[in-house]
């Protein structure tokens with residue numbers, strides 16, 4: 001293997017049962033430290049320059065690529081968030097989460113027990129998804145708090161979290177009030193996040209920053225930090241509904257905030273890029289960036305997820321090509 005490639009510890013794809021089952025201490029947060037927040041800067045041109053070099057820096061081939069693509073699958077929050085979602089579509093999505101790749105392809109890869117990291121749906125679909133995933137360890141994530149704009153009355157946003165937890169959601173993806181970031185009202189953002197985290201109870205909370213609506217990378221960095229101080233288990237880029245969703249510069253900014261938070265507190269917070277990640281090759285760039293900036297520990301589902309509705313289809317297509325040498329039409333890899 002050439003130097004500078006993504007490496008696995010094995011020459012073939014690791015099986016899901018070989019993945020370490022580790023559980024990090026949960027992020028309980030800390031008091032809002034405004035001095036720290038205001039000291040945070042983001043050098044936009046340096047971040048953008050570095051982000052531009054990332055796609056060409058590393059490449060993985062053959063078995064290594066297949067192993068990394070299987071890893072990517074295990075990190076997907078397989079998502080449907082459409083106005084026309086139905087119980088049937090959600091059941092099909094859950095069947096795909098249980099068996100993300102055709103059995104004969106997995107057999108040829110020597111891979112067993114592979115599932116997606118979670119299934120992510122609107123509140124109304126939580127019970128259907130929980131039912132369809134019975135007998136697995138695949139958690140159901142619910143988008144919440146007036147997703148995607150987050151502008152419904154605050155007490156209703158908090159109540160929505162409780163409803164989804166009661167319906168069986170183990171993970172709650174909340175949306176923050178962008179205006180608190182845009183007006184620099186860090187105390188309001190902290191208080192809102194804290195209350196939402198408390199409403200989640202034992203369910204883990206992902207804070208969606210909607211970075212495409214935050215104006216600057218400095219705002220992204222500060223909002224990331226404030227949400228972590230308020231107890232976010234994950235910080236997530238986007239709802240998938242903003243005009244600009246997950247990007248590499250935003251990812252660099254957010255994962256460096258995660259690294260700083262760990263340096264200062266010893267606590268690891270997860271990262272979820274979401275929206276517009278639909279190609280296997282893009283997923284590999286994200287994984288390589290996480291490996292470089294945060295290290296291998298973050299390449300586990302308790303600390304990293306892709307929020308994606310169609311990425312799995314392209315990965316399955318690449319894996320089929322790896323095994324058979326032929327590309328199939330993308331319509332053969334429908335998700336929901």
Ligand SMILES: O=C[C@H](O)COP(=O)(O)O
Nearest residue numbers: 240274275276307308309
């Ligand atoms: O959180 C997940 C996103 O809504 C999915 O976005 P996508 O449909 O662009 O993959």
